[in-house]
Amino acid sequence: MQFLTEKDIDYIAIGAAILGSGGGGDPYIGKLMAKQAIKEHGPVKFIKAGDVPDDALIIPSAMMGAPAVMIEKLPNGSEPAASFQSLEAYLGKKAYATISIEAGGINSCIPIYTAACLGIPLVDCDGMGRAFPELPMTTFSVSGVSSTPMVLCDEKGNKILLETIDNAWSETLARTATVAMGLSSMIAIYCLTGKQLKDYAVKGTISQARAIGEKIVESNKSKTNPIQSILDITNGYQLFEGKIIDVQRDLTTGFVRGNVTIEGTDVDKGSTFSLDFQNENLLGMKDGKPAAITPDLITLLDREKGFPITTENIKYGQRVIVLGMPCDPFWRTEAGLKQVGPRYFKYDVDYVPIEELARESGK
Amino acid sequence: MQFLTEKDIDYIAIGAAILGSGGGGDPYIGKLMAKQAIKEHGPVKFIKAGDVPDDALIIPSAMMGAPAVMIEKLPNGSEPAASFQSLEAYLGKKAYATISIEAGGINSCIPIYTAACLGIPLVDCDGMGRAFPELPMTTFSVSGVSSTPMVLCDEKGNKILLETIDNAWSETLARTATVAMGLSSMIAIYCLTGKQLKDYAVKGTISQARAIGEKIVESNKSKTNPIQSILDITNGYQLFEGKIIDVQRDLTTGFVRGNVTIEGTDVDKGSTFSLDFQNENLLGMKDGKPAAITPDLITLLDREKGFPITTENIKYGQRVIVLGMPCDPFWRTEAGLKQVGPRYFKYDVDYVPIEELARESGK
Numbered sequence A, B: 001m002q003f004l005t006e007k008d009i010d011y012i013a014i015g016a017a018i019l020g021s022g023g024g025g026d027p028y029i030g031k032l033m034a035k036q037a038i039k040e041h042g043p044v045k046f047i048k049a050g051d052v053p054d055d056a057l058i059i060p061s062a063m064m065g066a067p068a069v070m071i072e073k074l075p076n077g078s079e080p081a082a083s084f085q086s087l088e089a090y091l092g093k094k095a096y097a098t099i100s101i102e103a104g105g106i107n108s109c110i111p112i113y114t115a116a117c118l119g120i121p122l123v124d125c126d127g128m129g130r131a132f133p134e135l136p137m138t139t140f141s142v143s144g145v146s147s148t149p150m151v152l153c154d155e156k157g158n159k160i161l162l163e164t165i166d167n168a169w170s171e172t173l174a175r176t177a178t179v180a181m182g183l184s185s186m187i188a189i190y191c192l193t194g195k196q197l198k199d200y201a202v203k204g205t206i207s208q209a210r211a212i213g214e215k216i217v218e219s220n221k222s223k224t225n226p227i228q229s230i231l232d233i234t235n236g237y238q239l240f241e242g243k244i245i246d247v248q249r250d251l252t253t254g255f256v257r258g259n260v261t262i263e264g265t266d267v268d269k270g271s272t273f274s275l276d277f278q279n280e281n282l283l284g285m286k287d288g289k290p291a292a293i294t295p296d297l298i299t300l301l302d303r304e305k306g307f308p309i310t311t312e313n314i315k316y317g318q319r320v321i322v323l324g325m326p327c328d329p330f331w332r333t334e335a336g337l338k339q340v341g342p343r344y345f346k347y348d349v350d351y352v353p354i355e356e357l358a359r360e361s362g363k
Helices: A006-019 A027-041 A077-093 A105-118 A167-180 A194-200 A203-222 A226-235 A332-342 A356-361 B006-020 B027-041 B079-091 B103-116 B167-180 B195-202 B204-220 B227-234 B334-340 B355-359
Strands: A002-004 A045-049 A061-065 A098-100 A122-126 A151-152 A159-161 A184-188 A237-250 A255-265 A271-278 A282-286 A290-295 A297-302 A319-325 B002-004 B045-046 B061-065 B099-101 B122-126 B150-153 B158-164 B184-188 B235-248 B257-264 B270-276 B282-285 B289-293 B298-301 B319-325
Touching: A002 A006, A002 B103, A006 A027, A006 A105, A006 A203, A006 A226, A006 A297, A027 A105, A045 A105, A061 A077, A061 A098, A061 A105, A061 A167, A077 A105, A077 A151, A077 A159, A077 A184, A077 B006, A077 B355, A098 A105, A105 A122, A105 A255, A105 B122, A122 A203, A122 B282, A151 A167, A159 A194, A167 A184, A203 A226, A203 B079, A203 B167, A226 A297, A226 A319, A237 A271, A237 A282, A237 A290, A282 A297, A290 A319, A290 A356, A319 A332, A319 A356, A319 B319, B002 B006, B002 B235, B006 B027, B006 B045, B006 B204, B027 B103, B045 B103, B061 B079, B061 B103, B061 B167, B079 B103, B079 B150, B099 B103, B122 B204, B158 B167, B167 B184, B227 B235, B227 B298, B227 B319, B235 B270, B235 B282, B235 B289, B282 B298, B289 B319, B289 B355
Parallel strands: A045 A122, A098 A122, B045 B122, B099 B122
Antiparallel strands: A002 A045, A061 A184, A151 A159, A151 A184, A159 B158, A237 A255, A237 A319, A255 A271, A271 A282, A282 A290, A297 A319, B002 B045, B061 B184, B150 B158, B150 B184, B235 B257, B235 B319, B257 B270, B270 B282, B282 B289, B298 B319
């Protein structure tokens, strides 16, 4: 039996923000919450998907909404457990454990917070292997699991329980509710059996995030460059190096939609990189040609220290490295691409795996 | 013990649309639903508020949203019972009876439909004594009763349960959900004890609606004018007679907001009447001076037959009579006017009871 301690939270928050492909929220708030809960309630049991009984109830715990808002509209701390326990009460059954719905900054930490508060284990897996902007974009949904019953709670004390006819309706109704609640909410969603968890979850993402985060922290202590270690752990590619010269953002739909333009420096001097995001980074173009395409992961790192920069923290003038990493093979299936491929997000490009794009560009 | 039969539905639908002050929806759809349910399940028990035990559970049943939409987006018929029974299941208690949340066209009929489908009585009362556009505009809310837990269902099969911190949040969250559901939903809301019902409801509105409707139908049979009978039953005033020369409407917020201009004919030749509405008629001005002010009732009648014209059915060229009727005394208190008076709706006028306005204008 492993346990997650306060130190692990630092690592996981950093690593998950890298896997989060720019999304999943700034880990800062989630990290503080999870560390405080561990301080108060003790370390969190950290188990493998294989350890979960087939008939156990698993309830993922997450934050929904525009991550940028969470920086100013802080949770009151009771919402994650409130939504989780409301769903338990509705189902008339206690949950065996919780998981991350996505590997992303705040949403790697919220389930640890919930697990600590409720004294239940966290399972080492998630429903995306990265972060994505919409509720149906989980391996669970594409495998036929209903997102509802789900519960949303806000920091004021309002609570909403949804039962929908499909996960697209969950996205519509939960999104409008989240916008009305002030652009963020805490949710309990995608109730799973242990069997479904074992069959459909992306396994090992939380320990992978921890390994990445640990490398970055250690490299900073030893003044070495962490980039190569991250590429090794994730089978990734350094796509670009440069300086941010423009950022466009729009929050009105409950997402952070936007684009960032990076002017090449060093090895990429003379080139330009354009990155489109909708909470998460979705399409990276180097000099007008695709360099990485959703569902593959695209993450901006601070060039000096290797820390991830989530989409709401992108600023003019930042020196960055763009990483590209292959997604879980599940997303490269026809059903996967239909839900999270470039055409879903209205980009007029076909998906090409990052390995092929890298080979073509001679990386 | 009284029963409501198919014939009563015709009368109630007409009368409630007159009490509805232009709102509460075109009774047509609700009438068809209620009559069909009575045909299928038999007459509905019709009881007095005084007959309800103090500790009984009463759940009002209603339609929420823009009435104009209901004409095209028909209910599938299962939503009223679905929302009602979901709320019973959530509370773990069966309801003793249902009531109308408002006296208005469709919302006088929906509870009869629900009562018929579920085999429970309808109580002769409502929560407004007229119709109003927003959830907190009930005598229950102003008396401190929570609108939640409440359930919303749409015709597609989506279901939402709300628990809010106050009734203003219920309005915000239920309204955005209703808009997302396609601008209309069926709701179960304002769970009451029998004691609360007896203390706070406006009593006798359904039988008053029936009496008004019966007068209009009978007058049409005997080719006599029903206006005076309506004025007698409601203590009302004929405010204006004329022809509609302009209608403005906007549906985007989930309400029907608008204004109608009426050019005087007959006794009002040379005068102009302007009527503002937000689902319901709220402010009537004759030649620039207030003639009736919310919460007093303002209703347009077809000049020939005396049938009510709800706001979504107002059309250019209609020959109409404008009726004004005093509201329930509850709304004339400071707390009542704060919730439904003219200043709440952003009109820069003070409330003056219709009796005084009539006296001033010499009616």
